[in-house]
Amino acid sequence: MAANTVREKKLVILGVTASIAAHRALDLIRLLKAGNYDVKVVATENALHFFPKETAEVFSGNTLETSAYGLGPRVSHVEWAQGASAVLIAPASADFIAKMALGLADDLLSTICLASSARILFAPAMEERMYTHPATRAHLSTLKSWNVQEIPPETGSLASGRSGIGRMAGVETIYAALQKSIEASSSDSRDLLGKKVLISAGPTFEPIDQVRFIGNRSSGKMGYALAEAAIRRGAAVTVVSGPVSLIPPSGANMICVETAREMQDALSIHFHSADILIMAAAVSDYTTENSFSQKKKKDGQDWHLHLKENPDILATLAKSRRPGQTIMGFAAETSLVKKDLQDKLLRKGVDLLAANNISEAGSGFGSDNNTISLIDHDDSLSEEKSGKKKDLADWLIDKILLHRARSLTQ
Ligand code: C5P
Numbered sequence: 001m002a003a004n005t006v007r008e009k010k011l012v013i014l015g016v017t018a019s020i021a022a023h024r025a026l027d028l029i030r031l032l033k034a035g036n037y038d039v040k041v042v043a044t045e046n047a048l049h050f051f052p053k054e055t056a057e058v059f060s061g062n063t064l065e066t067s068a069y070g071l072g073p074r075v076s077h078v079e080w081a082q083g084a085s086a087v088l089i090a091p092a093s094a095d096f097i098a099k100m101a102l103g104l105a106d107d108l109l110s111t112i113c114l115a116s117s118a119r120i121l122f123a124p125a126m127e128e129r130m131y132t133h134p135a136t137r138a139h140l141s142t143l144k145s146w147n148v149q150e151i152p153p154e155t156g157s158l159a160s161g162r163s164g165i166g167r168m169a170g171v172e173t174i175y176a177a178l179q180k181s182i183e184a185s186s187s188d189s190r191d192l193l194g195k196k197v198l199i200s201a202g203p204t205f206e207p208i209d210q211v212r213f214i215g216n217r218s219s220g221k222m223g224y225a226l227a228e229a230a231i232r233r234g235a236a237v238t239v240v241s242g243p244v245s246l247i248p249p250s251g252a253n254m255i256c257v258e259t260a261r262e263m264q265d266a267l268s269i270h271f272h273s274a275d276i277l278i279m280a281a282a283v284s285d286y287t288t289e290n291s292f293s294q295k296k297k298k299d300g301q302d303w304h305l306h307l308k309e310n311p312d313i314l315a316t317l318a319k320s321r322r323p324g325q326t327i328m329g330f331a332a333e334t335s336l337v338k339k340d341l342q343d344k345l346l347r348k349g350v351d352l353l354a355a356n357n358i359s360e361a362g363s364g365f366g367s368d369n370n371t372i373s374l375i376d377h378d379d380s381l382s383e384e385k386s387g388k389k390k391d392l393a394d395w396l397i398d399k400i401l402l403h404r405a406r407s408l409t410q
Helices: 020-034 045-049 053-060 077-083 094-102 108-115 128-132 134-145 171-187 221-232 260-271 313-319 338-348 389-409
Strands: 010-016 037-043 086-092 119-124 154-157 163-167 196-201 236-241 253-256 276-279 286-288 307-309 326-333 352-357 369-376 383-388
Touching (some): 010 171, 020 053, 077 108, 086 108, 094 134, 128 163, 196 260, 221 389, 260 313, 338 369
Parallel strands (some): 010 037, 010 086, 086 119, 236 253, 276 326
Antiparallel strands (some): 352 369
């Protein structure tokens, strides 16, 4: 027996929307069945103008559904959405892409897309003008930011008889993309399942008056990447975030704060139940003694601000840690001297310190990349690594888990 017929059947929900390319979804069903996938076809009402319902049912071996109503008490869109390894929409019309990007759920397929935690892939099929329209471009980029995967269309002859981009990708290409995605997600490790991870991210803003503040250049990207990685790996994640302009990590318990004091209050509430604290926020070291409740007007005089030191949130939390908790701090430095970092590791009372040199070009604040020097107390996990913040996030979580595993055996 061939190896791929031995593995347990995985469910793929094949969504079919209204496009002349819908008939090619029949070939997809056959490919999926040949690859030992269980296939349930969910079509939009209008897709049935182009798609033969009965043929799809014979090929898939399952009834084709269009509506969430009348499915009976046993099966619900939520069950389908949760039980699937992937949701594949092929062809995906411009209208359906817009619905997904807006989070609309007015039929079975769009409801499944919203309720599913499975990977969602879609193969657009439409006229070139529709595909290149700014509205479609904006929707595609929204979906991309949520990790919804586009299988891009090809250039070729379109339903209108014109030639251009918008022809649905070949079914073999779509099938290969789906398989790759399912394999990648099943190799994703859920090694943080059952763990509570508390992450601080972004800057803090300390008010001077109603319009001015003391802040810093932290974008929050590293903290958010850590939150996304921890969620993907199964953790229950709380993010305490300073003001940033990033899309919140999907699935995180988000607490938005402005000042260091507010960040400290929020972290203190969640720290005791957390297994892991990652303090990636760039907390302002100083705050104003008193902020003005109105905007301070110019008066021809110099203005001397008196700043006082903020509490060191990390060091304070670390002092109240309970056994079994792991704490990682961050350090943004303009030069990395190992002795200084070791002193900071001790001073803060953390297990691991991730330091980055913010004066390095293309790295650090605001960038998608970073170079991190990681140190721990016995130097057994110390290492330097450069890369995308998303990849470094997984690497840092690997280090935290290694630290935890070693602490358990000591
Ligand atoms: O002392 P320094 O600012 O370099 O320390 C950096 C680490 O300490 C970061 O993890 C940061 O989030 C945390 N920190 C803090 N409270 C402060 C300043 C920094 O928790 N007031």
